[in-house]
Amino acid sequence: MKKYQFFLLSLATALIFTFLFYKKSLGINLLLFEAIFIPAMIYMNRPVKFNFLTSSLLIAAIVTGIFVMLYSTTWGIIINFLFLFMLATALNNRGSKSFIHVGLETFPRTILAQTYVFQKSDDEQKNSKSGSLRKIVYFVIIPLLILIIFFLLYVASSSTFYNRVESVFRFISELNFALILFFILGIIVANVLLVNTKPTSIYTSDTSSTDDLIRRRKPYYYHFRKDGLIMQNRVGIILLVLLNLLILFFNYLDISTIWFGFTWEGDTLKEFVHQGTWVLILTVIISAGIALYFFHNNLNFYSKNKTLKTLTVIWLCQNFIMMISVIIRNYWYIHYFGLAYKRIAVMFFLVLVAIGLISIIFKVLKVKSTYYLLRVNGLSLFLILFISTLFNWDVIIAKHNFKHYDRSYVEYRFMAKMDESALPYTVKPIDELINIDNTQREIMPAHLRYNYYWSYSEYYEKIEEKKDDFLLDYPNRKFLEWNYADYKAYKMLTE
Numbered sequence: 068m069k070k071y072q073f074f075l076l077s078l079a080t081a082l083i084f085t086f087l088f089y090k091k092s093l094g095i096n097l098l099l100f101e102a103i104f105i106p107a108m109i110y111m112n113r114p115v116k117f118n119f120l121t122s123s124l125l126i127a128a129i130v131t132g133i134f135v136m137l138y139s140t141t142w143g144i145i146i147n148f149l150f151l152f153m154l155a156t157a158l159n160n161r162g163s164k165s166f167i168h169v170g171l172e173t174f175p176r177t178i179l180a181q182t183y184v185f186q187k188s189d190d191e192q193k194n195s196k197s198g199s200l201r202k203i204v205y206f207v208i209i210p211l212l213i214l215i216i217f218f219l220l221y222v223a224s225s226s227t228f229y230n231r232v233e234s235v236f237r238f239i240s241e242l243n244f245a246l247i248l249f250f251i252l253g254i255i256v257a258n259v260l261l262v263n264t265k266p267t268s269i270y271t272s273d274t275s276s277t278d279d280l281i282r283r284r285k286p287y288y289y290h291f292r293k294d295g296l297i298m299q300n301r302v303g304i305i306l307l308v309l310l311n312l313l314i315l316f317f318n319y320l321d322i323s324t325i326w327f328g329f330t331w332e333g334d335t336l337k338e339f340v341h342q343g344t345w346v347l348i349l350t351v352i353i354s355a356g357i358a359l360y361f362f363h364n365n366l367n368f369y370s371k372n373k374t375l376k377t378l379t380v381i382w383l384c385q386n387f388i389m390m391i392s393v394i395i396r397n398y399w400y401i402h403y404f405g406l407a408y409k410r411i412a413v414m415f416f417l418v419l420v421a422i423g424l425i426s427i428i429f430k431v432l433k434v435k436s437t438y439y440l441l442r443v444n445g446l447s448l449f450l451i452l453f454i455s456t457l458f459n460w461d462v463i464i465a466k467h468n469f470k471h472y473d474r475s476y477v478e479y480r481f482m483a484k485m486d487e488s489a490l491p492y493t494v495k496p497i498d499e500l501i502n503i504d505n506t507q508r509e510i511m512p513a514h515l516r517y518n519y520y521w522s523y524s525e526y527y528e529k530i531e532e533k534k535d536d537f538l539l540d541y542p543n544r545k546f547l548e549w550n551y552a553d554y555k556a557y558k559m560l561t562e
Contacts, residue, residue, distance in 0.1 A: 076261065080104070081253030087547060089249050093144055094136050094550035101132045101151065104260055111261050112158040120163055123449070124154040131456045139550035140486065143456040150453075152177065155260045160270045165438070167445030168273035172266065180262040181255060276438035300375055303361045307378035310357075314350075314385045321392040329395075331403055340400045343393045344413060347386075351420055354386050358427050359437055376431055383428050390420050405468035405475045411460060415451050422447040459552055461485045465492035472503045476511045479526035487537050488552035491559040494534050500527055534560060 083103065087096040105128065109115050117125070131147040149170075156163075156173045163169050222229045358379055397413050426443045429435060465485050468477050469492065482493050495503070500523035521529075541557045 073261070077254050077257045080257035080261070081250050084253030084256055085246070085250050089246060091545060092548045092550070092553075093139050094548050094553075096547035097144070097147065098132050098136050099547070101128060105129070105151075105154070108155055108158055108260050112161075112263065115158060116161060118162070118164070120166065120169065121154070121157045123166075124150055124157050124169075127449070127453050128154050131453065134456055135550070137551045138459040138488065139552060140456070140459060140461070142460070146452050146456045149173075152259055159263055160266045162274050163270065165273050165276075165442040165445050166449040167441045168269050170445070172269045172273075175267055175269075176264050177259050179264045180258040272438075276436065278435055278439040278442065297371075299361070300372055303375045304378060306357070307375065307382055311378060311382050311385065314382065314389070318385055318388045318392070321389070325392055325395050329399060331399065336396075336400045336403060340393075340396045340410075340413070343396045344416075347389055347393050347420065350386055350389060351423060354383060355423070355427055355440070358383070358431055359440075362431050362434075379431050380428055383424050383431075387421070387424050390417055390424070393417060401475075403475050405471065405477065406464040407481065408460065408464075411464075415455055419444070419447060419451055459486075459488060461489040462492060462552070465489040469493075469495070469503075473506050474510065477503060477507060479521035479523070483521075483526060483529045483533065486552075487533075488556045490530075490534055490537060490556050494530055494560070495527070497523075497527055 084100070087100050105125070115121070128147065128150040131143060131150055135143045135147055152173050153166075153169050156176050157169050159176070160169070160172060163172075218232075222232065361375065361379070393413070394417055397410060397417075401410050423440075423444050426440055430440055465482065468475070468482065485493050504523040538557070538560060541553065544553075
């Protein structure tokens with residue numbers, strides 16, 4: 068496609084994007100947008116050979132688009148566009164195998180796609196000494212900037228000149244800059260979805276790597292010893308013995324105090340969970356680093372490395388026990404303080420940790436490469452992100468927290484910020500709120516003095532105002548904004 072044709076296509080895409088989304092919430096419009104442009108993306112990258120990765124991204128983009136129409140959650144919208152951009156990258160870079168590599172490639176490609184109209188074709192490079200971008204800078208941008216500077220200077224220095232050009236300022240003030248910026252955003256999205264760009268080194272690394280580690284037939288030396296593999300194996304054994312003893316003591320304390328001896332003393336438990344989570348994150352990163360350091364080269368093929376492998380697997384299994392401790396910490400946090408976005412995110416993160424630890428163990432035992440770890444954990448991250456968009460978490464949180472008000476703290480300020488789709492479950496009659504408040508004062512008396520505490524009357528006033536605004540606004544929404552969750556909420560509140 069010639070550049071002027073693509074430029075017209077990009078403008079048409081921006082017009083469609085603006086028509087579907089400008090000043091509209093997302094629902095049917097997103098599904099219509101993807102119904103138009105996913106086939107266009109496939110057509111622009113023909114012939115397309117769908118492998119597992121490309122097919123998965125295609126299905127994920129369509130399914131998450133459907134769930135945006137059902138729930139219209141911010142998280143679902145973000146992940147849907149991420150999958151859509153990754154699909155564009157996978158279609159552009161034929162033969163990609165790893166979700167991690169495609170995700171990383173998407174970021175530079177998003178920028179490179181915007182410079183497409185300024186890039187020279189091969190013929191232009193042969194026949195032209197100066198690039199199109201340089202011409203635009205010299206003949207358009209620089210003169211325009213100088214003109215604007217002198218125009219503003221003349222306006223500031225002469226009231227007569229200003230009176231003559233006042234209509235220009237009036238015209239500028241009447242421009243809808245929000246609409247213009249939205250149109251520009253549409254052009255950016257069109258470029259990402261439809262432009263063919265040259266792959267970066269990330270793509271080359273993806274296509275040239277394999278899961279299995281290959282033995283390098285050359286000696287490995289340390290500076291201070293000639294028997295490098297023997298020394299590396301001994302250092303690894305000493306290090307892993309010490310690490311296993313240290314984490315054994317750490318896990319013993321967690322098991323004795325959290326697994327079987329936990330008693331809540333009325334504190335917020337925030338640090339209780341966050342400390343365990345951050346320790347786990349650092350531990351997993353260090354565990355992966357140590358495993359990769361000792362088992363990234365010919366030490367994998369050293370005949371006397373069984374002790375080192377065993378110690379490494381034991382240490383990783385003990386990290387697994389630490390992960391269970393964090394699960395229990397998070398369970399108690401939810402038990403006493405209800406569900407929240409970050410507490411749900413911690414559970415998804417722990418699933419990723421479990422898969423990561425298992426993949427590292429498999430890498431050590433089966434002599435797999437670092438690329439294998441990236442590919443497997445990239446796939447697991449993709450699946451976790453995909454699954455996380457299939458639920459309306461606001462509704463789940465609202466239902467759970469008010470259902471368990473007799474054992475866990477209900478933070479009214481947080482509940483008032485739930486999405487409009489959760490309104491049927493957050494709107495409560497005043498007598499029910501009084502009952503909840505009385506129960507909360509008995510089981511959570513310490514929290515009445517914190518700044519996040521709202522009385523039932525504050526919550527009732529805020530949530531009733533939010534409900535009235537929603538009931539007033541919803542009938543005026545356009546068909547393109549329709550989503551099932553808000554429709555259901557409106558029906559429940561009116562019936």
